[in-house]
Amino acid sequence: MSVRHLEHLFQPRSVAVIGVSRRADGVGALVWRNLREGGFAGPLWAVNRQPFELDGAPVFTGVDALPQAPELAVICTPAASVPELVDQLGRRGTRAAIVLTAGLREGRTSDGRSLEQAMLDAARPHLLRVLGPNCIGALVPGQALNASFAPGQARQGELAFVTQSGALATAMLDWANARGVGFSHFVSLGDSADVDFGDLLDYLGSDPRTRAILLYIESVKQARKFMSAARAAARNKPVVLVKSGRRPDGARAAASHTGALAGSDPVFDAAVRRAGMLRVDTLEALFDAAQTLARVHRWRGPRLAVLTNGGGAGVLAADTLGSGELATLAPDTLAALNACLPANWSRGNPVDIIGDAPPQRYLDALRVLLAAPEVDGLLFMHAPTAIASPTDIAQACLPLLRGADRPVLACWLGGQRVAGARELFDAQGVACYDTPENATAAWLQLRDHQAAQAALLQLPESRPELHYPDRDGARALVQAALAGGRDWLDELDAKRLLGAYGIPCVATERVPDLDAALAAAARIGYPVALKIVSPEVLHKSDVGGVVLDVADASQLRAQAQAMRERVALARPDAHLTGFTVQAMAHRPLAVETIVGIASDPVFGPVLLFGEGGTAVEVRADRAIALPPLNAVLARDLIGRTRVARLLRGYRSRPPANIDAVVDVLLRLSQLASDLAPVAELDINPLLVDAEGALALDARVRVRPAATTRDGAHLALRPYPSGLERVTVIDGEALQLRPIRPEDGERLARFYAACSPEELRLRFFFTRREVPPSELARYCQIDYEREMCFIALSGDTLCGEARAACDPDNDTAEFAVQVARPWQRRGLGLALLGMLIDHLRARGTRQLVGWCLEGNHGMVNLARAIGFGMRGSADGTLELRLALGPPPTGPADQAAP
Incomplete structure (x- = not known):
């Protein structure tokens, strides 16, 4: 994400309209007229290859003929001319352009690139930001800027509206003017080749003139960028959206129940929920939300x-x-x-x-x-x-x-x-x-x-660390299936995968023939369930491939033969490679649920929970969430289903062990975060009663992963466990690691132990406690743009060092706090050094902070590391440390 040079887009001191013609109804003429009628006060220049006079002003024949580089250029010329114009503007010194022209995505250059890509390639060396192409433009009433061909002006107000649809932009503007609703920004994204929703959420989220942000979304391109920016913006102000396309783009056959139940629109709903935004169903509701x-x-x-x-x-x-x-x-x-x-x-x-x-x-x-x-x-x-x-x-x-x-x-x-x-x-x-x-x-x-x-702002309860017995073994199971050309793990391997993450499964053995099945049943103990094993059959019960409550060896023989006959009749193409024998779980008061993982093409892995059983698609009782989860999010996922009411108990049925379901969801969340090749997984049924949760059946589909980096396939950056380390101070081993949402209680105790003076030095004002909402914000950080390292002695938090990066990853602002017993022992140096190493690795250019002149401990620590210091009249010191060279260009200016 990047807000670099967006101030030139929305607060330009000069504007050039390139492509103005003598035709009064031409796009360039409409933009020129809107800029003049809107009252733009800075220099305003018109460009056309043929010189003429427009409203008493000369029309310049090219970018090089302009008196100086415009801060903003509005391009209204044919598609083929846009890349060269962007290059000329960049070389001249312009850092923002609005490209109204359509057809760049379809048009090609002589070397085979799309015109859109050629435009981006021309903009990148100059860090020139592009709004569009194929857009209406942008209006900023507070700047008297109407750089668009919208039919009219916008009133000044505190709402920002961002849309991918030009037609809806004009409709919204007309509606707003009729209702007296004003805007801080009114932006049409068009094809959003460069500037997109993520950039504008970052920019508008910190804009003091914008009180709420309204979005019309047709598609999201970069899920992690969008989610990170949306979460940051939604913490500061309301973000409300309408998204078109509630139905899937096309019917997609999914072999697992989870894959069939998790559609793209429910996944988008889950993303909106996780980011703290509000989704409404219709434009009318969006208009009402604007007013509300x-x-x-x-x-x-x-x-x-x-x-x-x-x-x-x-x-x-x-x-x-x-x-x-x-x-x-x-x-x-x-x-x-x-x-x-x-x-x-x-x-x-x-x-x-x-x-x-x-x-x-x-x-x-x-x-x-x-x-x-x-x-x-x-x-x-x-x-x-x-x-x-x-x-x-x-x-x-x-x-x-x-x-x-x-x-x-x-x-x-x-x-x-x-x-x-x-x-x-x-x-x-x-x-x-x-x-x-x-x-x-x-x-x-x-x-x-x-x-x-x-x-x-919810703080999850502190939980003991989840135990994962065999994470490497889980990866080996998946890689073996891929190496063998198999898309699906068989039932036994699927349960082994779950077992590697500590998810309780019913005892199961895979056997090649009837004799081995008899021996397995004797080991497990009757009664047992008998199921076929066939690579062609996924849902065994659909073809009569499951028999329950087999009481003894004679019944097992008879049922195995009958099962072969049924399967041969229902699926003559199926090749039977054996059986699975599993213990019968006699839990008559248990509720059948389904939990699973599905893959969304935009947001990556998603988790599903709902009512299970053979009629799972018919009942369609499910809720979806994006991993990674914590306990609060897992409980929320459960609570959004109808089956949650059954789990709470009714009549003679005691309440089920909800904690056991939360535990399974957290373990599945970790599995989804660790194993990018897992495309679909469902446990159906997962039996849940007062005793706990037990997986009876599992299906897992795998595919080659597009990335090998842990967590890179997720829309939300997961907890970076690779940054954990242990350090020894004065003979005592301390765990240094990134903060987690579950650390809320530890952080509350940490601040509660601070004196009012220590809190004043940390927060610059006198306070006796840190409120829960602030604690939640400090614990539930976005690892995509923030970091906080904490030091733990057992269960006691001894110190913290945190930093928040700007959207361009140019500057990070930091703070350090160490508990009194650990001060002057080197812990602050260890934490801040760990933070600096992390920021350097992610390419952050500089680290800045402020402290009171009387904070001698922070001053000494900063001096020891090499920070530059500058005092100010209000008694504060600015601390600044260069970390590395500047980046070569905005991270988001890449090929679509």
Whole structure:
């Protein structure tokens, strides 16, 4: 990811429009007119091969003829000319261009490259950033910049809108202008050959003028870049999106249950959830989200009170809310409403104050509801009547609603009669909706967004280290299958793979013939299950290849023969190579579940959990998550299924051991992270009861991996276990390793042991504790752009050194903290040295930090390592250390 030179794209001091013609309806002429009408104050130059005069300004014949290098160039010329123009601009000193031209992906140069690739090749040596090609352009109202051929200007506001569709860009602009919604940035990505969603999420996520980011997505190219930027942006401000293509691009046959159940759209949903963004289904919902997020603040919780003068409108609102979202009014609240409302009011929520309600009745009811502790938010609704003026009601209620300490939404039902009241609310920043359904949908959007944000701040419980008995053996099983040209592990090897990761499996033996099956059954002990082994048959039960509860040797003989006959009839092409014999698991109270791994072409491995059994596809009860998981994420995955309710127990069935399911999911998550060749895996059924979890059957499909680097196939960078080490200080061995989400309790104890003065030196202000939300942020780091090394003495955290890199990997900001008993013993030097080595290895150019002048320990440590120091008037010292040479170009300017 990179935000390098994007300031020239969105805050240029000069602009050149290349490809302006005399035709008033030409793209270049439209861009020129938009720039002038938008009020761009800097130098504005037009370029065309033929000189003429445009609006009293000369048209220059080429890039070299311009008075100086433009900071931004907007290119509207034929596709074949674009690479050469980009090269000329780069050599001249331009560092940003918007390419409106289409057809670069399809066009070819004489050496066979696509025109798009030739454009990127021309831009790379100059670090010139390209928006487009095939886009509408960009509008930045705060900069009076309309470098687009959109039909009109955008209002200034605090929402950023980024879209891959030019048609939707113009529709959104028209809608926004009609509703009075303004934008900080309005950007059409087009083919996003260079600047893409990841870049803009990074840029807009730290832009102080942008309060929320709206996206229209058709596809994601670089999943890890997108996820890293999205998670960073969503921590700072709301990110809401619509994605087209809910159905798969085409039918894809999948042999395993997991592969069949995990489609591309559910995977995208899982990615959005993991990043803390909010996905809505329609453009209308996105428009509503724009208004809601722009105007609704002070979230307290999901319980909504509905105030209305019409019972029917209240019922419609209640129908679209779940039981947890409609606030249950407390007795004191009901008593207060009884005292100020007519006797025939609804006496519940929705609060129907009757159609003849004058302004004072609204005010009385509002004061009660806004003071009620059980009410987290308020929906104000009014349907016009012949008795009370909507405008009078709006004027009376606005002062109270503006000062509310909880979110307020409004719904003015009707048209012309309520138009004035709606305008008053709009002008004062109260979010208004046309229907009860739209208003309650907006409330649910707020709830979902807050839930996604809360998930980012959850601290998983501390767990003992997972034990993986034979990770190398697991890799050997997979490589042996690949070397033998096999796509699928047989059942025994599949269970051996699970066993290597500590997943409990029922005892199973693979045998070549009936005599060996009899011997295996005698070893295991009757009753047993007998299954065929055939490379042509994956789902054995579909062809009669499974027999359960075989009681003795005579029954085993008879069933084996009958099984051969059934399989021969159902699959005459199947070659039987033997049998598997496994112990019968008699667990009558167990719930059948399915857990597994599937592969998505964009986001890589995904984990699945749901209800298992033979009807798994029919029931379609499943949830999906991206690895790597921690315990909190695993529990969330389980909780998003219907089978979770069965696992909690009912009637005479005791609750199942959910911890055992969490443990299996964590082990599968590690397997998915370690073994890139595992393309599909399912355990079906995984029996779960009060005793724990047990895998009865497993299928594993493998394929040659495109990468050999651990974790490189994942959309989220996994925990970097290769960075763990042990150091000895004063004769005591300390474990130095990257921080994990499960370290929250250790970090809380670490900060709690610090004195207020130590916390002041660390955080630059006096504090007595670090709140849980901050602890979660410090533990749940993104290893793609952050690092924190901690030192552990047993279970005690002794010190930390952390750094956060900018999106360009140019500069990392660091901090160091060491517990009092370990100060002046070399631990800070060891941690900071480890951090510096890591940053150098990833190509970071420089390390910077700040400390108070009185922090003598940090000053001495910085001096010992060789940091440069510079003081400032506010009593702080800037610490700076050069790490390595600058990179040759933006990491994302590569061939698509």
